Amino acid sequence: MNRKAKRFTLGGVLLLGLLAAWVHMADKNYVYKALVYNFADIDDNLIFDQRTIDAPAKAQHWPLAANYNKVTFPERLQSLHQQLESVAFLVIHKDSILYEQYWDGYSDKSKSNSFSMAKSIVSMLVGAALRDGVIKSIDQPVADFLPSFKEGAKQKITIKHLLTMSSGLNWDESYANPLSVTTEAYYGTNLKKVIKRLEAVEEPGQTFSYKSGDTQILGMVVEAATRKSLSQYAEEKLWKPLGAEHDAEWSVDNPTGTEKAYCCFFSNARDFARIGKLYLQNGIWNSDTIVDPAYVRVSITPNGLPTETGEPADYGYQWWLLPNYKGQNIFYARGILGQYIIVIPEKELVIVRLGKQRDEKINNHPSEVLAMIDAVNKVVK
Numbered sequence: 039m040n041r042k043a044k045r046f047t048l049g050g051v052l053l054l055g056l057l058a059a060w061v062h063m064a065d066k067n068y069v070y071k072a073l074v075y076n077f078a079d080i081d082d083n084l085i086f087d088q089r090t091i092d093a094p095a096k097a098q099h100w101p102l103a104a105n106y107n108k109v110t111f112p113e114r115l116q117s118l119h120q121q122l123e124s125v126a127f128l129v130i131h132k133d134s135i136l137y138e139q140y141w142d143g144y145s146d147k148s149k150s151n152s153f154s155m156a157k158s159i160v161s162m163l164v165g166a167a168l169r170d171g172v173i174k175s176i177d178q179p180v181a182d183f184l185p186s187f188k189e190g191a192k193q194k195i196t197i198k199h200l201l202t203m204s205s206g207l208n209w210d211e212s213y214a215n216p217l218s219v220t221t222e223a224y225y226g227t228n229l230k231k232v233i234k235r236l237e238a239v240e241e242p243g244q245t246f247s248y249k250s251g252d253t254q255i256l257g258m259v260v261e262a263a264t265r266k267s268l269s270q271y272a273e274e275k276l277w278k279p280l281g282a283e284h285d286a287e288w289s290v291d292n293p294t295g296t297e298k299a300y301c302c303f304f305s306n307a308r309d310f311a312r313i314g315k316l317y318l319q320n321g322i323w324n325s326d327t328i329v330d331p332a333y334v335r336v337s338i339t340p341n342g343l344p345t346e347t348g349e350p351a352d353y354g355y356q357w358w359l360l361p362n363y364k365g366q367n368i369f370y371a372r373g374i375l376g377q378y379i380i381v382i383p384e385k386e387l388v389i390v391r392l393g394k395q396r397d398e399k400i401n402n403h404p405s406e407v408l409a410m411i412d413a414v415n416k417v418v419k
Contacts, residue, residue, distance in 0.1 A: 073216060078224065080125070080151045080375060080394055083304045087293045089269040091277050091286040093309075098281025098324075100308055103134040111137075115413040118406050122376055123394035125150060126307035127410075130315065130388040131418055138307065145306075147284060150392045152303040152310070153373025156288075157253045159272065159313060160299050161201060161337055161356035163260050165321065165329035166275040172263040176201060180255060183262040184233075191238035197259060199242040200252040201355040202341040206240035209251030213374070220250055229254060229296045246343040246351035250300035253356060257299025268297040279323055280312040301373070307390045313371070314379040314388035317357075338369040352402060360403060360411075368411060378407060385418050 119127060125144040129137040138146065152159070167173040176198040181187040187195060192207075199205045212218035223232050233255055257268050264271050269288045277286060286309065289302035316322075317338065321329030337355035345351050352359045360368040370380040376396035380389040389410055397405045 078151070078153070078213075078374070080377075080392070082151055082302070083149060083287050083289065086289040086302070087291075087295075088287040088304070089267065089290050089297060091269050091273045091288060093282040093285050094278040096281070097283040099283065100130070100311070101134045103131060103136045106135060107137055107139075109137055109417045111413045111417060115409055118397070118409055119393075121395075122397060122406060124376075124391060125394065126390065126392040128307040128311055128390040129414055129418075130311050130390075132386045135308070136418070140307075144392075146308050148306055149284075149287060149304040150306065151301070151373070151375075151377070152305065152371075153301045153375060153377050154250070154253075155310070155313075155371040155373045155377050155379055156299065156301050156303040157250075157356040158371035158379070159276070159303055160253050160256050160260065160268070162313070162316070162329055163268065163271055163275060164197065164201065164256060164355075165333040165337070166271070167260050167263050168333060169327070169330050170264070173197065173259070180259060183259045184255070186234045192236075195238065195242045197256070200256045200259070201337075202243075202343055203246050203248050203252050203351075203353065203356075204243050204341075204343055205249065205252045205255070206238050206242040206244070207236045207249065207251055208239045209236060209249040211249050223250065223254065223298065224301070227292045227295070229291045229298065230258070233258065244343070246341065246345050246353055248353075253300035254298070256356075257297055261296070268299055272303075275328060276313070276316075277309075279326060279328055280309075280316060282309045282312060284309060307392055310379055310392075311388050311390050314381045314390070317369070318381050318383055318386065318388060358403070360407075363408075363411065364415075366411075366415075370407065372404065372407070376404065376406065378404075378410070380407065380411065382411065382414070385415070387414060387418060389414055 125142050127139045177196050180195050181193050195205050210218045212220055215221060219232060223229060236251060260271060261268055284306060287304040288297045290297050317334055320331040321327060321334040338357050338359060339354055340359055340361060341351060341354055343351050357369045358372055366382055366384050368382050370378055372378050376393045378391045391410060400408060
């Protein structure tokens with residue numbers, strides 16, 4: 039090796055050493071895991087610590103419709119499933135499974151990442167906590183539950199501001215940047231420290247700005263209010279009352295730590311469908327009120343806030359909305375890789391799609407969401 043090559047090699051080693059030292063001193067060791075795994079995956083329960091959400095001893099099985107799996111969907115929908123690497127597609131009509139299909143070795147038992155569908159689940163748990171009286175009102179300050187919000191401008195932030203994604207906090211919703219707060223929240227090991235660092239940079243309640251941090255704080259509020267982990271409360275208020283067939287999992291930042299409330303609830307298509315069915319029934323399941331119908335209604339009503347571009351937000355309380363889509367008022371939960379729980383109340387339909395990719399958006403809604411709605415509407419008259 040000549041002298042120039044030796045200098046180049048030595049310089050590279052020195053640079054890597056300096057970068058490693060900076061990563062350690064800046065408390066950004068999560069970057070290594072982010073670089074190794076690169077992008078989030080639907081099977082990331084294999085790389086994170088998980089907290090189990092137990093199914094009840096006696097499950098409530100979905101009945102099969104008389105024409106189960108006998109309906110035919112347009113070829114375009116089948117092509118989309120292949121193109122976007124769907125792993126599950128399920129249609130519930132009224133109380134029965136009308137259709138289901140699985141790919142790539144997945145089945146009705148396979149766990150898959152919810153990603154941001156978990157945001158809608160957290161909103162449900164806020165509703166349950168309101169019904170339990172441990173949260174008095176959505177206008178209650180976050181500071182009543184989290185001491186770090188008693189400081190400065192953060193004192194103004196209420197639960198409603200978090201539900202409507204209008205906190206005004208400086209959360210950077212960046213998925214590609216390995217140094218972003220979103221990446222740190224996903225791959226890091228101390229969510230409480232991440233949340234404590236946030237600052238209020240805008241007046242709350244003025245503008246809709248999608249931020250996973252708002253949901254993470256909501257999860258911490260529920261935890262503080264109930265004095266239970268988010269997984270424990272989800273098990274008590276959702277998974278067992280809804281008769282889930284299989285245990286679920288929620289990723290945590292460390293073995294004894296905090297759930298990643300904004301994402302990472304792992305379950306299967308049939309059990310995810312129960313989430314949609316509960317809100318289709320206005321928060322009532324088998325005559326038991328789990329979430330007050332009034333809270334359900336406002337959750338799936340546009341929150342009235344403008345987006346950063348000035349257009350009205352198609353968003354309620356952690357639910358995406360399609361108001362008056364071809365004459366139907368539709369609401370849905372969605373995750374970054376094309377995870378959806380879609381509810382069409384007019385026809386008593388719940389659609390679940392799980393997969394590995396998402397298509398381009400049309401007016402802020404993924405095009406495959408519209409394609410699935412159109413296809414199912416053609417089959418169910």
